[in-house]
Amino acid sequence: MQFKIALGQMEVRPGRPDINTQTMLEMINQARRDGAEVIIFPEMCIPGYLLGDTWEQPSFLRDCEEYGLEISKASDRITVLFGNVGVDWQKTGEDGRVRKYNAFFVARDGKFWGGDNFPYPFRIKTLQPNYRQFDDDRHFYSLRKLALELGKTPEELLTPVYLPLPNGRLGLGCLLCEDGWAADYSTKPIPAIMNKGSVNLLINISSSPFTLGKNNKRNRVFAEQARAAGVPLIYVNNVGIQNNGKTIYTFDGSSTVYNKNGEVIYCSRPSFKPNLDLVELDLANGGTNLPALDVPADDNVSFIYQALHYGIQKFTAAIGMRKVVIGISGGIDSAVSAALYAKAIGPSNLLLVNMPSRYNSPTTRQLARQLAENLGCCYTVLPIQESVDYTVKQIESTPVINPATGEKFALQITSFMSENIQARDRSARVLAAVAAAFGGGFTCNANKAETTVGYSTLYGDQAGFLAAIGDLWKHQVYDLARYLNRHVYGREVIPKGIMDIVPSAELSSDQDVEAGKGDPIAYPYHDYLFRSFVQRWDKATPEDILQWYEQGILEAKLGCRPGLVQQLFPTPRQFIDDLERWWNLFNGLGVAKRIQAPPILAVSRRAFGFDHREAQNGVYYTRRYRQLKHKLLSV
Amino acid sequence: MQFKIALGQMEVRPGRPDINTQTMLEMINQARRDGAEVIIFPEMCIPGYLLGDTWEQPSFLRDCEEYGLEISKASDRITVLFGNVGVDWQKTGEDGRVRKYNAFFVARDGKFWGGDNFPYPFRIKTLQPNYRQFDDDRHFYSLRKLALELGKTPEELLTPVYLPLPNGRLGLGCLLCEDGWAADYSTKPIPAIMNKGSVNLLINISSSPFTLGKNNKRNRVFAEQARAAGVPLIYVNNVGIQNNGKTIYTFDGSSTVYNKNGEVIYCSRPSFKPNLDLVELDLANGGTNLPALDVPADDNVSFIYQALHYGIQKFTAAIGMRKVVIGISGGIDSAVSAALYAKAIGPSNLLLVNMPSRYNSPTTRQLARQLAENLGCCYTVLPIQESVDYTVKQIESTPVINPATGEKFALQITSFMSENIQARDRSARVLAAVAAAFGGGFTCNANKAETTVGYSTLYGDQAGFLAAIGDLWKHQVYDLARYLNRHVYGREVIPKGIMDIVPSAELSSDQDVEAGKGDPIAYPYHDYLFRSFVQRWDKATPEDILQWYEQGILEAKLGCRPGLVQQLFPTPRQFIDDLERWWNLFNGLGVAKRIQAPPILAVSRRAFGFDHREAQNGVYYTRRYRQLKHKLLSV
Known part of the structure; x- marks a missing residue:
C-alpha cells in the first residue's frame, strides 16, 4: 500500500x-x-x-x-x-x-x-x-x-x-x-x-x-x-x-x-x-x-529570530504598513528593534529618530548615530528639550481656579513627572507625528522585564503599533543582539558600545550612563524572578519566592546565577523590600499599563495579553506570605 | 417550617x-x-x-x-x-x-x-x-x-x-x-x-x-x-x-x-x-x-446612571485614585463625564481643563467655562496652539538623512496629521502632566459609536485611565445628560448649549461648529448600524445590512427612525459607500485603537474589550455581500 x-x-x-x-x-x-x-x-x-x-x-x-x-x-x-x-x-x-x-x-x-x-x-x-x-x-x-x-x-x-x-x-x-x-x-x-x-x-x-x-x-x-x-x-x-x-x-x-x-x-x-x-x-x-x-x-535564539523576523514581516504586511519609524536611544532594546526591522522590511523603509534631552549622554547619542549608519536607515535627530521645558513652564505658570474658595493655585511639576513628560514628548508628540509624515507607524521597543513591572511611560515608550521584542526577557534581547551581528548581518551592526553600556532610561541625572548609573532592574536576577511570576506553569507568588529564599533554593528554582541573591540583597529586609516593590508594580501600575499596551509578538509559552489574562485587582499577599515575612524579619 | x-x-x-x-x-x-x-x-x-x-x-x-x-x-x-x-x-x-x-x-x-x-x-x-x-x-x-x-x-x-x-x-x-x-x-x-x-x-x-x-x-x-x-x-x-x-x-x-x-x-x-x-x-x-x-x-437611563456612578466610585477607590482631571471641550461627551465624576468623587477632586486651539469656537470655550462653574470644579485653560505649531515646525524644518542616496529630505505635515497632533498634544502632553501634578489620572470621554469605528486619536482623546461612557451610544449619552440635569442635579449643570450644538471634534476648519459643521458620524442612524455590528446576538455584517436594505426592512431591523436611510442616502451607491467606510474602520483602525484603549465600564450586553473579543485581521466582505452589492449597483 x-x-x-x-x-x-x-x-x-x-x-x-x-x-x-x-x-x-x-x-x-x-x-x-x-x-x-x-x-x-x-x-x-x-x-x-x-x-x-x-x-x-x-x-x-x-x-x-x-x-x-x-x-x-x-x-x-x-x-x-x-x-x-x-x-x-x-x-x-x-x-x-x-x-x-x-x-x-x-x-x-x-x-x-x-x-x-x-x-x-x-x-x-x-x-x-x-x-x-x-x-x-x-x-x-x-x-x-x-x-x-x-x-x-x-x-x-x-x-x-x-x-x-x-x-x-x-x-x-x-x-x-x-x-x-x-x-x-x-x-x-x-x-x-x-x-x-x-x-x-x-x-x-x-x-x-x-x-x-x-x-x-x-x-x-x-x-x-x-x-x-x-x-x-x-x-x-x-x-x-x-x-x-x-x-x-x-x-x-x-x-x-x-x-x-x-x-x-x-x-x-x-x-x-x-x-x-x-x-x-x-x-x-x-x-x-x-x-x-x-x-x-528548537529552543534557541535562532528560532526566536526566525519567529520575530517572520512575525514583523507578516504583521506589517497584514495591516498594510510599509514604512516604520523607530525611536533609537543608543540603548540595546531600540537597537535590536531597529536591526530586526531593517532586515524584515528593508532599511530604506525605516526611519530612525534620536530624540535627546539634556540627560542624554554624548555616548548614547553617538551610538544611536552609529547604529543608523551601520544599518543604512534614514535617520534624523529631533531634540525634545525645548518642548519639554515649554510644557513644564506652561503648566506651572497657568493658574488653576478653585471656585469653592475663589482661590487660584499653581500646579508643580516634580522631577519624576518630568521624566514621564520627556517619554511622552518623544512618543506621542514626535514619533507619532513623524510616523504619519513618513507614511507608517512607530514601534514599541519595550522588553518583557519592563513590561512585567510597568517600567515605562504610558503614551510614552509604552506606545507603538507593535511590541516586537515585548515577549523577550532582557537577557534574551542581548542574546538576540549577538545573534543578529554574528549570524544575520555577519558584522557588528549593533555597536559593541550599545551591548556594553549600562541599561538606562536617561531621563534624569540619576540615570547618568557616563557615571555607570542605570535602570533599577537588576536583570540577571529580576529577569528570572519576573519570569516565575508569569511563565511558570504553576505561577509563583511572593509566598513561593520567600519559601525558596528561606530554604536556600531560590536561585535553583528561578534558574538564575547561584550566589546572586546574597550578593544583591545582604539582608532579608533588603530582599523582601525588593520583592514587594516589584510584586506591587507587577500587580498594580503594570497591569494598568499592559491594558493599554500595543500587541506583543509571542515567542514564549506565556506572553502578556490574551495569553496571560489579568484583572486590575491590585496587590495581594497571602496569609502564609505575611507569616513567613514576619518570621524572617523577626530573626 | x-x-x-x-x-x-x-x-x-x-x-x-x-x-x-x-x-x-x-x-x-x-x-x-x-x-x-x-x-x-x-x-x-x-x-x-x-x-x-x-x-x-x-x-x-x-x-x-x-x-x-x-x-x-x-x-x-x-x-x-x-x-x-x-x-x-x-x-x-x-x-x-x-x-x-x-x-x-x-x-x-x-x-x-x-x-x-x-x-x-x-x-x-x-x-x-x-x-x-x-x-x-x-x-x-x-x-x-x-x-x-x-x-x-x-x-x-x-x-x-x-x-x-x-x-x-x-x-x-x-x-x-x-x-x-x-x-x-x-x-x-x-x-x-x-x-x-x-x-x-x-x-x-x-x-x-x-x-x-x-x-x-x-x-x-x-x-x-x-x-x-x-x-x-x-x-x-x-x-x-x-x-x-x-x-x-x-x-x-x-x-x-x-x-x-x-x-x-x-x-x-x-x-x-x-x-x-x-x-x-x-x-x-x-x-x-x-x-x-x-x-x-431595569432597562432605563436611571440604571445606566446608577451603574456608572457606582462603577466610577468603586474603580477610582480600588486603584487609589482620589483626584481626576477631565479635558472639557464644550461638547456633550466630556460634559457628561464631568457631571458624572463630580457626583462620584466630589467637585473639589476634579480639575476640568479646556485646551483650545485656533479651531475652537468662542461658543464651545464659553460652554466649557460655564460647565465648570455649574459643577463647581477646579478649572483651567491651557491652549495648545503654540505647542502644536512648534511640533509642526520642528518636524518640517529638521532634515532626514537618507544614507542610501546621501540626500536630505524634509517631512511634510498635512492638515489631517495636524488634527491628530492637536489631539495628542491635549492628552499626552497636557492632560497627562496636569493629572500627575494634580495627583491623579485623566479620563477618556469616548462614547461607543466613536469607539466602534476608531473615530479618535490614539494617545490623544482615546487615552485616559477609564472610559466611563465608552459603553454608551451617542443617543444614550444625550439621555444621560438630560437625566443628570433633571434627576441627579435637579438643575441645568450641563448647559443647554452643549446639548444643542452639533457634535464636532473642532480639529480643523471643516469642523466649524459656528457653521453647523461637525462629526462625519450621523448618530441617529450610525448609532444603530454600529450597534448591529457589536450588540446583536447574531452579529450583523454588511451582507445582512445590504439584504435588509434591499428588502426595505433595515430601519426596523436596526431600530432607528423610519425614513432615515433614504433621507441620508438617496442612492444605493451612497448607502454602500457609507456602509463600507464604517465597516472598514470598525475592522481596521478601530481594532488597532481598541487594543490600546483604556478599560471600559460595561453596561450593555456587549461591551468592547474582554466581552467583545476581536483580532486585528482586517476587513472582510462575504461572497454573498459582493454579489448583492454588484446587483444593487447594476440596477
Whole structure:
C-alpha cells in the first residue's frame, strides 16, 4: 500500500476564506499533477483559527461553508482532508447561537466522507483547549458535549473514516490539534478510534502557534502516539500569523510524518514557509520505508529570530504598513528593534529618530548615530528639550481656579513627572507625528522585564503599533543582539558600545550612563524572578519566592546565577523590600499599563495579553506570605 | 417550617480573600444575632470571580481554601452557604494544573455538609459560561467533566444537600449562577436535582454582573424555575466591581426570593448596595406567606446612571485614585463625564481643563467655562496652539538623512496629521502632566459609536485611565445628560448649549461648529448600524445590512427612525459607500485603537474589550455581500 501524500502546509490568512480557498485550490491542483492521492490541509484552514468573535457572524459561517463545498467539488481524483467550521443550523451552542464545530472534512470525488458511522459528514474536535490564548469552548461545541447531548459516551462517537481508494480501503484516524495532546483529559481520542477497527493512518491537522521549544515536545508526544498505535501519524500545521488583538502568534508549519515506530521520517523545512511536501508512504510497513531523521532542538535564539523576523514581516504586511519609524536611544532594546526591522522590511523603509534631552549622554547619542549608519536607515535627530521645558513652564505658570474658595493655585511639576513628560514628548508628540509624515507607524521597543513591572511611560515608550521584542526577557534581547551581528548581518551592526553600556532610561541625572548609573532592574536576577511570576506553569507568588529564599533554593528554582541573591540583597529586609516593590508594580501600575499596551509578538509559552489574562485587582499577599515575612524579619 | 434566612449580599473584593472573609464573618455574626438560621453568600465570595489567571497561583488557592475553613469554623448554630474555589490537590484540570471547581459550600457547626451523596464535601457548578466576558472552562472543572471522568452522567451527580436543622431536615438544591440559565444546555440541573428526592428550597448563588435589562430577564427565567419546581428559589448576588482588564463590571446585587408560584416575594433594595436582608420564609407553604412584589423595569437611563456612578466610585477607590482631571471641550461627551465624576468623587477632586486651539469656537470655550462653574470644579485653560505649531515646525524644518542616496529630505505635515497632533498634544502632553501634578489620572470621554469605528486619536482623546461612557451610544449619552440635569442635579449643570450644538471634534476648519459643521458620524442612524455590528446576538455584517436594505426592512431591523436611510442616502451607491467606510474602520483602525484603549465600564450586553473579543485581521466582505452589492449597483 504505497501512498503518495501531499502535506498542504499553507499560509492561512485568518478571516479570509476567499484567499485561503484560492490557496487550497492551487495546492490541490499541484498535488494532483504531482500524482498525490491524498492532500492534507491544516485545522481551520478555510476561516482561520484565531478570529475573536467573528464566529458570531452567521453570514461569515455561511460563507465558510460555501467555500468548503467548493473545495469538495475540487476533489476529483484526489482525497482532500481539511479543517473548517462545521455548522449545524438546526441546533444551538451553549450561548444560544447557531452550533459550530471545529471540524475535520474528508472530501473525495465531490462529496464528503465519514457520515456513514457518525452523526455528521465530518469529524469534530474532541478535546478543546481553554488555556493560554485558546478559547475553543467559547465558540465550538466539542465531541464530548455532543456525546452528552446524544446520551452516548465520547468513545462511542470516536470512529475512523473509511475511504475507498484505487489501491485499497484506507482507515483514517482523524484528529484535530488538541486531540493529540490528551495527557490531561479523561477522554483519549486515539485509543478510542483505534479500538473501532482497522486504522491505517493517524492524521492530526493543527493550527498550532509557534512557541519556543514546542516542536521538540510535540515530537516526543506524537512519536509516542504513533508507536503506541503502531501506525504512522501525519501532522500538518499552517504557516502565517494570527492574533487575538493583544497577542500575535506566528505559525511555523513544521509539518511532520512519524512512522509506526515513532520515528520522524519527514519534516517540512524550512520553518515559517508554505510548502507542498510530497511523501511517499508505504502503509503496509507502517511508513518504515523512509529513513528516520534527526530533528534539531528548537529552543534557541535562532528560532526566536526566525519567529520575530517572520512575525514583523507578516504583521506589517497584514495591516498594510510599509514604512516604520523607530525611536533609537543608543540603548540595546531600540537597537535590536531597529536591526530586526531593517532586515524584515528593508532599511530604506525605516526611519530612525534620536530624540535627546539634556540627560542624554554624548555616548548614547553617538551610538544611536552609529547604529543608523551601520544599518543604512534614514535617520534624523529631533531634540525634545525645548518642548519639554515649554510644557513644564506652561503648566506651572497657568493658574488653576478653585471656585469653592475663589482661590487660584499653581500646579508643580516634580522631577519624576518630568521624566514621564520627556517619554511622552518623544512618543506621542514626535514619533507619532513623524510616523504619519513618513507614511507608517512607530514601534514599541519595550522588553518583557519592563513590561512585567510597568517600567515605562504610558503614551510614552509604552506606545507603538507593535511590541516586537515585548515577549523577550532582557537577557534574551542581548542574546538576540549577538545573534543578529554574528549570524544575520555577519558584522557588528549593533555597536559593541550599545551591548556594553549600562541599561538606562536617561531621563534624569540619576540615570547618568557616563557615571555607570542605570535602570533599577537588576536583570540577571529580576529577569528570572519576573519570569516565575508569569511563565511558570504553576505561577509563583511572593509566598513561593520567600519559601525558596528561606530554604536556600531560590536561585535553583528561578534558574538564575547561584550566589546572586546574597550578593544583591545582604539582608532579608533588603530582599523582601525588593520583592514587594516589584510584586506591587507587577500587580498594580503594570497591569494598568499592559491594558493599554500595543500587541506583543509571542515567542514564549506565556506572553502578556490574551495569553496571560489579568484583572486590575491590585496587590495581594497571602496569609502564609505575611507569616513567613514576619518570621524572617523577626530573626 | 418557618425559616429565618439571611441574604448576605456582600461587596466582594476580587482577589482579596482576607477582606472578603472578614466581611463574611461580620455578616455571619450579625445574622446569628438577628436569629437567622441560614445565611447565604454569593458565588466565589471568598476569592472573587473575575481574577484573570490568578487562578494559576497555587499559593492563592491554598489561601482561599484556608479562609474557607475559617468560615466553616464560624458556622456555630448557623448554616452558612457560600461560594469558593474547591481544590482537588490530587487531580489535575485539563490544562495540567491542579484541579479547581467553582464550588458551593454548605457549612454548619464547624463542618462541611453534602459529602454523603457526592464525591466532595461541596457542590460544583454544572453549567459553565464561556461567552461574553466569562471564561469558566479556562479555570474550572465542571460537573459535566467530572461525571465523564467518573463514567457517570451529570444527572447522577446532581443531588440535593440534606441538612439536619433544629426544626427539621432541609433539602437544598444548590445552584451556581449559570446552573439557573440552562435553556441552551443539554443538561438541566434543577429537574435533575428535584428528581433525587425531597427538595425544600432552591438556592442560586451568583456573581452576576450588571447588564442593562438583565434583572427583568432573570426574574422571568428564575420565577418560571421556582414555579416548575414548586419550591421557593433564593437568588443571592454580590455587589462591588470586578474586571477583566479591558472591561469593568459593576455588580448590582438585587438578590431576590421567589415563592413556589414564581412570585417575587423579596428583592434587596437599593441596587449596588451591600445588604444583610432577613427573610422569614415558611417552607411548609412554599414561601407564600409573604406578599408578591412588583419588580420595576431595569432597562432605563436611571440604571445606566446608577451603574456608572457606582462603577466610577468603586474603580477610582480600588486603584487609589482620589483626584481626576477631565479635558472639557464644550461638547456633550466630556460634559457628561464631568457631571458624572463630580457626583462620584466630589467637585473639589476634579480639575476640568479646556485646551483650545485656533479651531475652537468662542461658543464651545464659553460652554466649557460655564460647565465648570455649574459643577463647581477646579478649572483651567491651557491652549495648545503654540505647542502644536512648534511640533509642526520642528518636524518640517529638521532634515532626514537618507544614507542610501546621501540626500536630505524634509517631512511634510498635512492638515489631517495636524488634527491628530492637536489631539495628542491635549492628552499626552497636557492632560497627562496636569493629572500627575494634580495627583491623579485623566479620563477618556469616548462614547461607543466613536469607539466602534476608531473615530479618535490614539494617545490623544482615546487615552485616559477609564472610559466611563465608552459603553454608551451617542443617543444614550444625550439621555444621560438630560437625566443628570433633571434627576441627579435637579438643575441645568450641563448647559443647554452643549446639548444643542452639533457634535464636532473642532480639529480643523471643516469642523466649524459656528457653521453647523461637525462629526462625519450621523448618530441617529450610525448609532444603530454600529450597534448591529457589536450588540446583536447574531452579529450583523454588511451582507445582512445590504439584504435588509434591499428588502426595505433595515430601519426596523436596526431600530432607528423610519425614513432615515433614504433621507441620508438617496442612492444605493451612497448607502454602500457609507456602509463600507464604517465597516472598514470598525475592522481596521478601530481594532488597532481598541487594543490600546483604556478599560471600559460595561453596561450593555456587549461591551468592547474582554466581552467583545476581536483580532486585528482586517476587513472582510462575504461572497454573498459582493454579489448583492454588484446587483444593487447594476440596477
